[in-house]
Amino acid sequence: MASSKDRLSSTHSNAVAQQQQPIVQHDGPSGSQQKTVQTQNKSATVTGSLQIQLQNRTNSSTVYAYITGLAINNNNALFLLQADAKTPYYPPNPSSTGTKLSVNVSIPLGAPGSSIAATIPQIAGGRIWFSIGAPLVFAVNPGPGLVEPSIFNPQDPNINTNFGFSEFTFNSSQLFVNISYVDFVGPPIALTLTDTSNTTQHVSGMPANGLQTVANALVAQTHKDTRRWSSLIVNTSSGSNAGQLLRILSPNSGILLNPTWFQPYWQPYVDQVYTHYTTQPLTVNTQASFGNVSGEVNSQTNSLNLGAGGMFQKPTAADIFGCNTGPFATGQNSETNTIIPRLAAAFNRSTLLLTNQVPDGEQVSQYYTNTITNHYARIVHAANLDGKGYAFPYDDVVPDGGVPQEGALFSYSPALLTVAVGGNGAYAA
Template identity: 35%
Template sequence: MLRTLKRRLTAVVLSLATALGGSLLATGVSSPAHAAVPDTIPLTITNNSARGEQVYVYNLGTQLSTGRQGWADANGTFHAWPAGGNPPTPAPDASIPGPAAGQTKTIRMPKFSGRIYFSYGQKMVFKLTTGGLVQPAVQNPTDPNRNILFNWSEYTLNNDGLWINSTQVDMFSAPYTVGVQRADGSSLSAGRLKPGGYNGVFNALRGQSGGWANLIQTRPDGTVLRALSPLYGVETGALPASVMDEYINRVWQKYSGSTLTVTPFGDRPDVRYFGRVSGGVMHFTNSSGAVVTSFQKPDASSVFGCHRNLDAPNDQVRGPISRTLCAAFNRTTLFSNAQQPDASAAGFYQEPVTNHYSRIIHAHMADGKAYGFAFDDVGAHESLVHDGNPRQASLTLAPFN
């Protein structure tokens, strides 16, 4: 699932990179102003899960100084992956023993764009192809990680600082929070569930009609492992492919007779694009009336994945428009608001046909913020923390209640 990792990491940093006028974070290029960021910073892992299983931690990603893929050990030392094969060959054991329940452990994070994985009770299985690392794909019932309880956080650490998130883009699973301590000693955190929020998410999915309960995966012994994202629900048939059709069709009809205005840059309110549906295609024009990009009518997969008919290249026109459009489709605000993006979350997920997975997760977060889909950062509704001069980072494994 290399495409998935690339899309997820893009989601973490693209909005800031776009605002800066390029792919600053994606490339690892940094400005002299933050050159004081050290080569590694501490990551303190705290196990508040109250679970007795052994925890395993993995730090996998791309070394920004060289572009090589690999892993970091507990000291933050980079190790490049060896050559893979076809069929995929086993990857070296990159696991780091994590802290026991009630304990903490500190490792070092290098200048990576990658993921911190953690698993309970069993090491994860990673393999290498000729193209690099094969990510877990638990929507596939034959994936070797299918019955392992695990989760991950995505991060980028470079000379401009640290970005680290709590993500539910691919699945909702083992609960955790992330944080960063700034140079002045103050801290920021993200990803904390409300009391009872972990079980609350699964219970709400079970109670939502239309197939949403089918997103939940359990082990043969009945242990709840995760809820898949609706993108994977559609891909596996757990959700009907038509699950968003009613809303999408109404939106397309609405903008056949009216105009959708997209203002994709928060710091450039004068840059606006205007969408109208003609001949079944939504065409966007700029202020001069020239068509700058066009979108075929999306389906549920395009909406939930922010891809295919809603592809978002890392450019200055189509990508920012598509990000905004995709966020509005997932939040189902396009019919109620012709000025996008929305300034407030008050109107999100109010339609009967909506991304109920994202709606439910946001409703159970302590601050209402989450990464329920790839571009949930449109309007700053994502569970992400950033600091330009981080002293240290934190990952807290939370209770399963």
């Protein structure tokens, strides 16, 4: 994989837009793949199309796949793959919001154990979606912009459908693909990437009972600390399956829907951290040209002063879980922007009282060991057979040479990407 030095941005949720308006326009790439995808690489041997095997590893025969994104070689036109899994569909620019698609883009995967071969062109900001039990409903807004399924809008036609997605970018340099739990946990998804030299990489995902395992652990955590972890569990609200476990929201998604959730949760830990660094320096390895940046908390301003890297006020729960507001909002200062992911990750993993070297002084075994931590991330990682998958936006931050946590694969010479949904037969490579 690309060095962690290249990791300056990460998975972005479009949750805010989805919450603010009933119809969401997804205008471009927002996935974590942007931080690692290289624009040029002389050793790349990428062809103009990618072969994908879509596998049904559920217990249902009613499973659909969808592939969406922006067609790089067609002026970044909005792209969906048609139901035959090989014909591109480029929706025209509609005159009104919420315009229905004029073609069928639901790719039926058939009976459990079946596979469907798909072919796609080079795509930016891509997603491979799956739904179980019912097809998904997509629409188009003027632009054109894709109206994606929303977990935030109660009027969304997909709100009671079991769905999930993986993210990818496939360009002239490489394929980058990852699984993500940044917004929610849905059906298990596993990835296998084989390159032209027959080398294989694998991300395991969760087994078939993974969602229930996460739900049980969140309930147990709420019993332990009385916080809102179990409130992140979402059951179907209507239909014959009403009351059935459907998905689990991330804390950030929960806060977007219910701003008071977790409001005071991080305060004791944040106070401890800021007191700790009034008497000793914190060193952040930017893993970029800025090198190591050190500073202490100014007791008068109650902010972490990292010199040219910026001043960091105490973050709130929403700042920590979301990683993009308050002191973690990026701006014009490039040095600050390299510090933010590393500092935000250290807060989510609660390692700032264990080492004053971020992220280089951290060990995976130390992540989430404080009683105040991102227990959602802890539980989600534990439920994945290989422990990998984006559980918060900057979950790709690791020490130089450290163990990746984000569940991403990439290749300069991809031959076949296999994406399996359902978790049956899931394995750790």
